[in-house]
Amino acid sequence: MRLFVLLAAWVSIAADAPTPIVLQGHPQSVTAVALSSDGKIVVSGDEEGELRSWDVDHRKEQWRVEGHVGRVYAVAFSPDGTRFATAGGDKLVNLWDLSGRKVGALKGHTGRVYAIAYSADGKTLASASKDATIRLWDVETATTRAVLSGHGEGVSAVGLSNDGTVLVSSDRNGWVKTWSLPAGKIAATKDTGSGDVYSAAVTADGRTMASVGKEGSATIWDVAGIKKLRDLPGHSDRVLTARFSPDGKRLATAGDDRIVRVWEVATGLPLASLKAGDDRIPGVAFSADGRVLAAACGDKSVRVWTLDALSQP
Template sequence: MRGPALVAAQHETENTFDPFEADILRRGGGPFMVSPIAASGKRLDSDGQAMNWRLYFCAIAAALSLDVEAALAQLSGHGGPVRALATSADGKSVLSGSFDTSAIRWSLATESAEQVLRFHSDAVNAVSFLADGRMATAGADARIAIWTAGRQQPDEVFEGHRGPIVSLAVSPDGSTLASASWDSTVRLWPLGSGSKRVLEGHSQNVNGVAFTPDGKSLVSVGYDLTLRIWPLVAGSPEVTTLPSPLNAVAVAPDGEIATGGADGWLRLLTAAAKQTGEIQAGSTPIVALAISPDGALIAAASIGGAVSIIDRKARSLVRTLVGPGPPVWSVAFLPDSATLLTGGADGMIRRWNALTGEPIGSSLRGTSADPLAAYAGDHGAEIFRACVACHTLSEKEVPRAGPTLAGLYGRRIASLPGYRFSEALKEMDIVWTPETVAKLFEVGPNTYTPGTKMPEQRIGAPEDRKALTDFLAHATAK
């Protein structure tokens, strides 16, 4: 069954994008982009249009909603989709990375943020706890930051990738950090002494990395349909081609490898890369995987908003955890092997009993309140709806990925304190008024504001542009 067509009202009024048919997410040069790709790995025709990933996250939070009960014990603090999760060895802390460019260390005992880590200039796509208790964050800005708890700045910054970093893995002995990037490479970073290494071989974006339990090999997967097992001492990688582009990989304690594909199938392989089984987790792309510490369960998160719980020994789907509807981008088990954390496009982190499928927590909360509820019936508000996941209308709201629009009119472009703007925007002589905002969406950001991270988007109808600018006039006034 086809999912609902996602219409990005303000951000893209001339195109529709069906996230249930977009088998994979890609990034082109410069802005984040989403391009539909078939399970065969071939890019689908979209009339020459590529959709911005930032737009995708903004619009999907508004456009996708299922009438289901939300999970309990939500950790709410991010201003954008939760792209990554990691748990500490003692199970007391959780590290999350978000599209809002921040990472947060949480206390599960108090269900509160212990520390907010701000360094990256773009989405934080991968996080990890290190063996010594420190933390690693990696982002779409192609950088890795190493943090000590309580410090406001990173201890170290690793640079070298030429594209977004989307996955991290720590070696079993804690001596090495591995990273997967959309520059088609895997890199190994020594956390003490040693030399950096670059592993080349993938022909497209690398989406996941995981060490084998003995620490002698590293597994990587990518859009090129290949799984590669790299010996870390010497020798060439073992390369296996699978039927679908691969978005995620995890390795069980006994060395069995699990991969998640854009076709919704979970495939299992031996440590020698021999396929031993496959399970259909769902009809939409798998975007994240986690294996419980005892090796019994696999959690597979999908772009359709569900998390499939799979019995690894029985090779069967035992239950499906259904969240609020938007994509679930990240999953992680606690050390007890029974508690599962999920992070989604709505910016929430939820806890589940993976053995029963029941949510965990003491109070029930529905999905996030509609920030535009007060503007019911306002046509301009509906045009703006696609942007509510990225932009706030008030400074009192939790910051999101984009700059707040509070006090927009009369403000010079790229002048809002505390937000990182490109140098190109800082040099422009534009003051935001109803006229300049209307012009922005008449000709498109690439023409009106070259160098912007905004997607190429236009609002064709003059009456729609007028409705939007009128709405912003009263909704953003201080």
């Protein structure tokens, strides 16, 4: 019965989806995206390592720069919005100012860096790598504070709670883990049964997490003990990315089926079904107020939606 209700809801909301702003110019598939706190600036990265900054209101490119050798896997704005970080296939995490000038590089990983996340105060950056480790970096000094080991395969995602005491991670063997900080100890571990977990995220309060993976799998978990709260049926292929809105009330997921789906976290009900081009969607990002959502699209574009018209959870 619940599945029937969900399917009916998807049909209903698809026709009412907001129209996106489409930003085009990347010569390769866009693989990562981040939004400034006010949703007016997008930074995107592509398959060949190029970064571009976009003025969303005027729909124009502000600058472009070669950011990494090889694919850009992740982009994240610092909480104060004055800088951003990128992660790449060249094993580096690079730090940038808003003009596109590189101001630092975090070196230490021995494999591709798949994901990054800032602490709420902007002083710490967490990174997840194919080398099966998570590193916690001091952003100011560009030094490693801690190396967390415990995954048996490449770490595909990392997320931090606002108070900095909870870290969540996932790997390509299908496991998700929670960590207690600053001790750096594993608090809980769970085999999701999905084979691969491509992305995981945690709410700002550190109480709820999400994981996504193969065959349309998307699941919301209680962080305490990693207990399943609900599955989110709707995607028809691999789900590659998941992000909570800053208030934790919405979750955006996307992947190979070329649809960004927005969910109400408390109920698991769908809020939006957003068509995003004709190729996979490897990254999504919310603005700080949750009103704007951006997607990195395999068709070489970035799409940006204003979500004001959605039902409020």
